Amino acid sequence: MLETRAATIEDAATITHHRRRMFVDAGRLDSPVLDVMAQNFEPWVKSMIAGGKYLGWLTQDEGRVVAGAGLLLLDWPPHPLDPHSTQRGYLLNVYVEPEYRRKRLASKLIELALAEARRRKIRVVALHSTEEGRPLYESTGFRRTNEMFYVEPVEA
Template identity: 45%
Template sequence: MTGQTATLPIRPLTPDDVDLVCHHRHAMFVEAGKDAESLARMTPAFRAWLAPRLADGSYFGFVAMDGERAVAGIGLMEVAWPPHPLHPDQDRRGYVLNVYVEPAYRQRGLAHTLMQWADEAFSARGLRYAVLHATDMGRPLYEKLGWSQTTEMAKAVEAVRGA
């Protein structure tokens, strides 16, 4: 896929985009108020996790370019999930992550455009249901695009002693 917003071309992520995706993810979490210590541990672990997935295509997505500069991006995955009332005949879901627009490029419709590209990519893969975790900043956009909150809850599970 190739395309363009009103002024910026969009291209698919490639395996060479590891640093870019890591930068966007780190910046996204900084802006969401996550602490520096957890981010210092997360970013190298994420890089190690991401590289093989970009290479094999199980992590895919798109980047908006201003000349040679990547100014916005979105990551996508197809995840195994048991059939559910919201997708009773499918054993997988789309997953959106790492939506990020550089501050100087915000309010130009880039995130909106990238989310539309995500819908098209999921549809092309036959995925009829997708999920994401929204930051406070992103929530209004996602709601405008038809996303709604679910009843999902989360909990950090402590490591078993001796493990």
């Protein structure tokens, strides 16, 4: 039986595992840079959960976590898209174990995250998507934007 629950600090290793698998499944080589990311991510997500800045949801099947998603609460200046709020949401770590995909688990987790954003009166939630994931996010109301990144090269 599938059940969804809130993530806790004790779930940091599972959330880290999902994050790593998410990048590998999106086409990134399972490389030393992902080891470094995971080493740094796990303590970060623990502190963010403890501080109430990372809200996560995990779906379990018979006690095994099979899917998860997180909502990061970001301080953000008032913006034309939301001229009253000083926060923005960032949806991240949406991951479903391969054998559980195409069962609407990700959609349900995304809806939980968006409902929490609405509850907190956060009107803008951003994310980054793979090409494969775009239809899922667009079906839940996300739209493409003109966002760009500058990224310094990083070494493992």
